[in-house]
Amino acid sequence: MSCRLSDLITEVRACKTAEAERARITDECAQIRNALREEAGGKRRGRVGATPFRERNMLKLMFAHMMGHSTHWAQMECVKMSASPSFHEKRVGYLGLMLLLDESASVLTLVTHQLSRDLQDESPFVNSLALATLANIASADMARDLHRHVERHLASGPPLTRKKAALTCIRLFKSAPELIDDFIPRVVGLLTDRTHATIMTGTTLMWHMARMKPAVIPRFSKAVPHLAKLLRKLVVSTNVPNYTIGRVCDPFLQSRLLSLLRVLGRDNSVASEQMNDVLAQVATHTDASRVAGNAILYDAVQCILEIESEEGLRILAINILGRFLLNKENNIRYVALNTLCHIVDKDLPAVARHRTTIVACLRDADSSIRRRALDLVYALTDSTNILSMAGEMVNYAVIAEKDERAAVCARVASAARRFAPSMRWEADTLLVLIAVRGEAARRDVVRRLIYLVTAAPGDDTQASLAHKCAEMLSENSSSPDCQAPLLLIAAWCIGEFAAELTSDPPPLPEGPDDSVIPVGPRGRARTPKELVDVLGSLLTHHKAGTEIKGVTLTALSKLLAKIPPAQLPADVVETARGHLATFQTSLNQELQARSVEFLALSSEDLADVRADILAPIPALTxxxxxxxxxxxxxxxxxxxxxxxxxxxxxxxxxxxxxxxxxxxxxxxxxxxxxxxxxADDQQANRAATKTAEAVDDEGSLLDLFGGGPSASPPADADEDLxxxxxxxxxxxxxxxxxxxxxxxxxxxxxxxxxxxxxxxxxxxxxxxxxxxxxxxxxxxxxxxxxxxxxxxxxxxxxxxxxxxxxxxxxxAPVPAPAAAPPSAFPEEEAFSFGPLRVTLQLRLDPADSTSAVVTMRAYRSPAAPAGPISGIVLESAVAKYMRQAFSPPSGSTIPDGAPGPVQRDVRVTNPQRGTKPFKVMLRVQCVPAGGTKAVHKADVTGALPQV
Amino acid sequence: MLRVERRVATAAAIASQGIGGARKERTRQRPRACWLGVPATMMKFLLMVNKQGQTRLAQYFDFKSIEERSALEAEIIRKCLSRTEMQCSFMEHRGLKVVYRRYASLYFIVGFEEGEENELGMLEFIHALVETLDKYFENVCELDIMFNLERAHFIVDEMVMNGCIVDTNKLSVLKPVALLDRIKA
Incomplete structure (x- = not known):
């Protein structure tokens, strides 16, 4: 005996626990399964006749499926039921097919035959049932088998089947796109139907066809005047029974028509011209006091902005959006922001007019609206308004929900980077961001900030940033919401700028820059004891992971080296050493090793090398x-x-x-x-920077002299100590x-x-x-x-x-070339300099057309005095858009009497080869016999064969 | 059987590659669910869920496994419940736009892809659906939909097909359903 669906539901509801509910449903499923099996067995034994509880069982299965139970074993039963002569059973069977079917296509082939029969049935109700099922489950094979029947229903028939046939076509076309072309005349015919539903589904179908196959759009554009006429009729008619919603006649149909017009009018001035009038009518005559009216206005605005509409109409549309933005209802404001997001890259000034309103939306109570507003605010940010916009975005970061924070941080960092008025300002902004939401920010924000601090122009800026860091740390470190990246940065700053932190923060810079520095704590002079205590507290901070602890250990040992011994009382040193020793027995091997090493380094025995080892980090380029x-x-x-x-x-x-x-x-x-x-090469760096500045626009050279390996080859072992x-x-x-x-x-x-x-x-x-x-x-x-x-x-x-x-x-006097021997150009003389003659040879890399290997060779020039030439250094620099990688030089000395050469390969890559030249500069150093070191720089772009 | 094997494979992956590798493995294993490879249509799903988070009616227009369905329903209703009356009826969830509207204790939820549908229009459609149910059940409540699951489905089927709106006229929607009742009686 099988219970009814309502009984089952009542029982399930009466269950006290979710476990009991599940058990009840599983039990019921098992019973149904048994019933199905018995029925099949009975059929085999020749018993025929209606099985009593089929329909009931199917309904219960649908309920079980909705409750999240697996019912795939009942798919066959659905197929059987859909073949039932009883309309009710058939209805339930098809419903089961639509709901219970999973991806296994095996059952689908069985349904095809039944569907074909039902599509040809006399009753339109059966037809519509089959059409609906086909619309939900059709596969490509079914589409090819059955599209003739669907076409017949599409061409003629009662509204009941015609409207459904239109939507079924969408599914058929998606499964089998090749069918689209055959259907076009039929589809356009749908628009002349008298019922709203058929026109609506016909419009939907056309919209989908246009999206699936843009080639049909020109054939549809002939229908634009007709579509416009339909739309006008809807706009002016006031009270059509059963279709009027909120004093608007069939908003769904109007909305579909507008969407279709939008697709047809895009990049088509003739069609756009034809719909201008009716769009103006929609925009002005629609009652905006209800949701339905606003929905239509929303579609109309999107349509106007997308087609080639008249200027006046566009202004009308933008004004409607402005009205939407000021609307009290959140839904309306949301769609306004949504639309603005779509048009912001096409029509920035129109959106920028609403900037204040949009920024105000950033403080809305509704997270959906805030999120949309954030997108817009970011899009509207440029160098003129970055100051206020970044402030707004940072404020938003504070209130943003957890899942949005990462996006906000990324936006702030990106906007700050693109439009920052100064490095200092960017550093300040990032610091504030990291202090409030550092944990949500990507790691490259932290990286960027450290880069900005090391590269900050002038010691004052660095010192005041360090002061600010330290101050923010002491403000935040005890709060439960303290951000771990702030700890990291602060620890690093204290280590790097310990000496600066012991004196007062430098005065704020004066002049135009003054106004653009975000307000924040300035900090104060700290005693070494305070600094050591702060670092010590970081070692046990609740947010400090291994990484922060490691940085803090480094900072402690740097601090001892940076602050002059005269200012370091013995007890502070002892405390610091105590902190350093914290991890001596740590289970973390890294920390333990660091602890022991730094402790050893802080002892008196190594005092003479400490300063060198703990020297400040040079500015990162x-x-x-x-x-x-x-x-x-x-x-x-x-x-x-x-x-x-x-x-x-x-x-x-x-x-x-x-x-x-x-x-x-x-x-x-x-x-x-x-x-x-x-350190030596840093000087070279600076020299090279100057050279680079002296050169022209492209001459802002990427690989500054001395960067990378070119720093490495000192003349001989004695000198390089x-x-x-x-x-x-x-x-x-x-x-x-x-x-x-x-x-x-x-x-x-x-x-x-x-x-x-x-x-x-x-x-x-x-x-x-x-x-x-x-x-x-x-x-x-x-x-x-x-x-x-x-x-x-x-x-x-x-x-x-x-x-x-x-x-x-x-x-290895001659380093092997980097790849298979590239096709070589003849060796060209670049210049002569002192005792040297420098040549260049370019070899193209056959594997990579954008890169080439340039071999620099220095020969003894014929006029050179006798004696060895030592200290030869060959270096190159390339334009900003290029990259270079050096191989080690073959040597640095040309012995007495030998002609040379000393040679060095550099692989230059020019990703823009073809549009921009291989632009290379050389710098050559040497010490002639008995002379002093001489340096020569030259632009050798001309000497290279430009390929 | 298959599932067990996969789990073992994942554990092995964790053992051999560490957490990062395992994460990669998992994302690779989950293919985009798509009904027979056909791109989905406008509406992706229509749900009726009550305030306790129990699903009363669920219609999906593209294929989702049962696990995905339960997870999706739970996540969405949790989001809906966390929002106040004052907030707007739209949210974004896993790249989909979700429009919901609450009637008494029941949430009507529609999900579709961004830019595929008019949000306000969807809101109005939900209302039309509720009015139709109301007309059929005469002052509809959650229990009506629960106990007459198939009727509710019949009505939804007459209004939405494969994610597109078929008809919103109450009379023509209810005609086939009324016919069924007459046959049954």
Whole structure:
């Protein structure tokens, strides 16, 4: 015995727990399944006759399906029921088909035959049932089999089937697009039907056809006058029974007509002309006091803005939107904002007129409206209004719901970056953003801020930013909503600018910049004790993860080195050492290693090298940041673990600060790697920047001299113990130093294991590291030749350590070209300079048409005095739109009597080859015998064959 | 059987690649559900859900597995309930635009793709649907729809087909339904 659906529902409702409900439904499903099986068995045994509870069972199954139970086993029963002679059973059977069917197409083939019969049935009710089912489930095969029947219903028949046949066609066309063309005459005929429903479905069908196959639009545009007439009739007629809603005649039909006109009028001035009048009529005659009227106005506005309408009509449309925006009802304001979002990239001034209203919507109580408004505010932001807009967006970040915060942060960061009036302003804005919603911001916002601080012009700016950071930290650190990235930045700032923080913050800059700095705390002078205490509190802060702890450890040890010993009371030093020792027994290996290392570094024994190791980070150049991104994304790919490349990028910042602190190399070293420049080369950097400025527009050169590996090749081992020497000493003698440096370079680029530096720290054990072995060990013979090309392009600092380059020079006089021998151009003389004659040879890379290898060669010029020429450095710089990657030079000395050459390959890539030239500058240094160092720079663009 | 295997595979992936790799694996495994590869039409679904979050009627116009359906319904009703009377009737959910309207304890919810439909028009359509149900059931309430699930479906079927509005005229919508009642009686 089977219960009725209503009984089942009552029982289910009476269940006390969800578990009981599920059990009841499962039980019922099992009973139905048994019933179905028995029935099938009975049929096989020859018993015929109506089975009593089929319909009831099917309804219960639909209920179970709605409650989330699997019912796929009943699909066959649906098919059987749809073949029933009883109309009611058939109806339920088809309903079951529409609801219960899943993706298995096997049942569908069985239905096709039944559908075909029902489509040809005498009763229009049966026909309409079959059409509805076909509209919901038709597959491509069914479409091809049955479209003839559908076409017949479309051509003639009562409204009941005709309206449904139109919508069924949509499904058929989607399944089998080739049918569209045959139907066009029939479809246009639908528009002359007398019933609203048929016209509406016909319009819907035309709209879909136009979207599926734009080629039919011209054939439909003939119908535009007719469509306009239909629309006009609806606008002027007031009271049509059963169709009038909110004093508007059939808003659904009007809406569909307007959508179709929108598609037909797009980029078609004739059609647009034909509909101008009626659109004006709709816009002026529609009663805007009800939802229905507003819906039509909304469609009309969209239509007017999209077609080639008259100027007056556009103004009318924009005014309607303005009225919508001021409407009290949220729904109306929402659609207004939505429309403005659509047109903002086409008609910015029209949208900009409503700026104040839109900005006000950002403070609306309704999150849907706020979200739309945010899109618009971002689109409207430009360099003239960035100050107020960024403020509004930051305010919005505070109130935004959790799932929107990331979007808001991204918008603020992007707007600030694009339109910032000054670097200082951008840094201030990002700092405020990170303080309020840093956790939602992507990691590259943090990265960008650190870049801005290091690159900030002038010490005053840096110092005042650092003060601001510290102040924000002390304001926020105790609040439960404190943002972890703020802790990170503040810890980093305290470490880097400890000395500046002990004096008063510099006065605010005067002049025009003054007004554009967001108001914020200025900070005050802090005693070393305060700073140490703040850092100490960060080590145990509830939001501080391993990363922040690592940065804080680095900051503590930097602080001890930055503040002059005279200002550091012994007890503060002891407290700081106490903090450093916190993680000596930590389970986290990184933290523990750092703790021990920094503690050792803070002892008196190493006082003489501390300053070098903990030297300030040189300003990151935009180029260095870009290169870091590039490398870390490559490394992330190689590691294969990191999903988000950008997240991978941002890790580099931490590499600079915390984790690569993990490589056992102190900050000065890391700084060197980050920028690829030593202190000496920084001077070169500045010189090169000046040169670059002196050159023309494109001459703002990307790879500044001295950046990257060009920093590496010092003339000989004796000379290069400058700034690096101190660091190198720490790690042991000669070659190992180079190895360590290389290992660090590899580690900083994310490829090496973080622990790789630790053995190096032990003193000369660099051989443990594979990379180090390659660059400095005996294996170096093979290394530069085979290994150099790929690392040299991927990681420009590879082989850039003080020891590595001479080694490369000694063992591999001619570095192998990066790829298969490119097609070569003849060697061209570029210029002569002092004792040297410099030539260039360009070889195109057959694999990559945008890049070429330029070989620079320095020969002894015939006029040169006898004696060795030493200290030869060949460097190049390329225009901003190009990239370059160096290979190690073959050497740096031309011995007495030898003609040379010293040569060096540089791979230049010009992604815009064809539109822009290969623009290259050279810088050559040398020390002639008995002379002093001489430098020469020249633009060699002319000497290169422009290909 | 298949599902178990997949779970094991995921666990193995976590073990071998770490969390990041596993996440990638999972996103790859979930194909875009699409009814027989046919692009979906305008309305994606029509739901009637009460304030307790129980679904009273659900009609989907593109294919979704049962798990996806339950998850979608739960998420949407939770969002609806968190909104106040004062807020607008539109929200965005998983890239779809959702229009909802509350009548007594029952939420009528329609989802469609952005730019495919007029939001205000959808709101008006929900109202037309409710008025039709009201006319048929005479002062409709949640229980009417619940206990007469098939009738409610018949009426919805007469008004929406494959996500497009067929008719909004109460008389012509109710004619076939009334006929069914007459046959049954």
């Amino acid at each position: 935009a180029d260095a940041v870009r290169r870091l991104k590039w490398e870390s994304s490559a490394a992330a790919e190689a590691a294969g673990g990191d999903e988000d490349v950008i997240a991978g990028l941002s890790d580099d910042v931490d590499d600079d600060e915390g984790r690569a602190g993990g490589t056992g190399l102190a900050a000065g070293m890391r700084a060197m790697e980050a920028t690829g420049a030593t 400058g700034a690096d020497g101190g660091v190198a000493d720490l790690f042991g003698p000669g070659p190992a130093a180079g190895g360590a440096a290389t290992a660090a370079a590899a580690a900083s680029s994310g490829a090496g294991a973080p622990a790789s530096g630790a053995p190096a720290m032990g003193g000369g054990a660099a051989g443990l590291n594979l990379d180090a072995l390659f660059a400095a060990g005996p294996g170096a013979i093979a290394a530069p030749a085979t290994h150099a090309p790929s690392p040299a392009t991927l990681h420009p600092h590879m082989g850039g350590g003080p020891g590595a380059a001479p080694a490369a020079g000694a063992f």
